[in-house]
Amino acid sequence: MKRWLFAPVPRGRVAAFRTLVYLFVVADLTVVTPWVRTHADVPGDLYQPLLVGRLLPLPTPTPLLVHAIFWVLVVVSLAAATGRAPRALGWTVFALYFEWMVIAMSYGKVDHDRFGFLVALAVLPTVGRARHGDATPTEAGGWALRVTQIAVVCTYFLAAFAKLRFGGVDWLWSSVLARAIIRRGTDFADLIAQVPYLLIAAQVGIVAFELLSPLIFVLRGRWRYAGIAFFYAFHLFTYAAITISFAPHLIAMTSFLPLEKVRPIEWLRSRRADRATTAPLSG
Numbered sequence: 324m325k326r327w328l329f330a331p332v333p334r335g336r337v338a339a340f341r342t343l344v345y346l347f348v349v350a351d352l353t354v355v356t357p358w359v360r361t362h363a364d365v366p367g368d369l370y371q372p373l374l375v376g377r378l379l380p381l382p383t384p385t386p387l388l389v390h391a392i393f394w395v396l397v398v399v400s401l402a403a404a405t406g407r408a409p410r411a412l413g414w415t416v417f418a419l420y421f422e423w424m425v426i427a428m429s430y431g432k433v434d435h436d437r438f439g440f441l442v443a444l445a446v447l448p449t450v451g452r453a454r455h456g457d458a459t460p461t462e463a464g465g466w467a468l469r470v471t472q473i474a475v476v477c478t479y480f481l482a483a484f485a486k487l488r489f490g491g492v493d494w495l496w497s498s499v500l501a502r503a504i505i506r507r508g509t510d511f512a513d514l515i516a517q518v519p520y521l522l523i524a525a526q527v528g529i530v531a532f533e534l535l536s537p538l539i540f541v542l543r544g545r546w547r548y549a550g551i552a553f554f555y556a557f558h559l560f561t562y563a564a565i566t567i568s569f570a571p572h573l574i575a576m577t578s579f580l581p582l583e584k585v586r587p588i589e590w591l592r593s594r595r596a597d598r599a600t601t602a603p604l605s606g
Contacts, residue, residue, distance in 0.1 A: 335456045482533050500565075
């Protein structure tokens with residue numbers, strides 16, 4: 324178990340994952356869920372903090388608090404994406420984003436697509452320095468990515484557990500997807516809804532997929548990448564049908580991928596060098 328949890332990975336993979344995660348924090352605040360910032364104008368009486376917000380306890384959001392967290396988190400996340408001061412900046416991003424999520428989810432709406440992403444933010448500061456392109460193996464980085472992977476899979480498995488716990492087996496034959504399509508369905512969803520029993524089959528397939536998701540850890544090599552591709556395809560289908568994106572979860576799921584092989588800066592440099600060598604001489 325220890326060898327599995329701490330299986331080393333290249334430091335370059337951790338560096339790429341870290342940059343992607345911290346840049347997404349900025350994208351999340353400004354593009355994906357900008358509505359969180361509007362809670363600055365919501366009366367404090369409507370704030371019903373999550374359990375963790377009551378235990379710590381965390382302050383009731385005010386305009387000053389919400390706007391301060393927003394701007395500090397944007398600046399610190401951009402700095403953390405560079406890889407500098409990975410522990411100090413990393414812990415700061417985690418603490419601020421954690422509070423941001425408490426503010427977001429304490430008004431009656433709780434999303435479960437943030438679990439893996441929050442775990443990633445919590446474990447990345449433990450790795451320390453890691454440079455892009457560095458092939459040196461790191462057990463600390465392997466542990467951080469493995470824990471994130473476990474959180475990603477738990478998101479699926481516990482979702483199935485919740486469905487069966489609160490809806491029972493009857494959830495499989497219910498009208499959950501039909502109601503979702505009525506509320507927020509797309510033209511694509513309207514097409515598939517016309518096929519008899521297809522929505523019921525989809526609900527059975529969703530629960531089966533979520534219950535079997537831990538098998539991704541048994542797969543190796545190309546089979547594992549095929550499994551991850553299926554995970555992404557599942558979310559693409561979900562978004563196409565009922566416009567639920569699971570964006571932070573999809574970012575956390577890149578912990579399964581060999582991100583160190585994606586070298587955009589070096590690719591741009593090589594492209595520039597190729598253009599310089601092939602450019603015709605002037606004069």
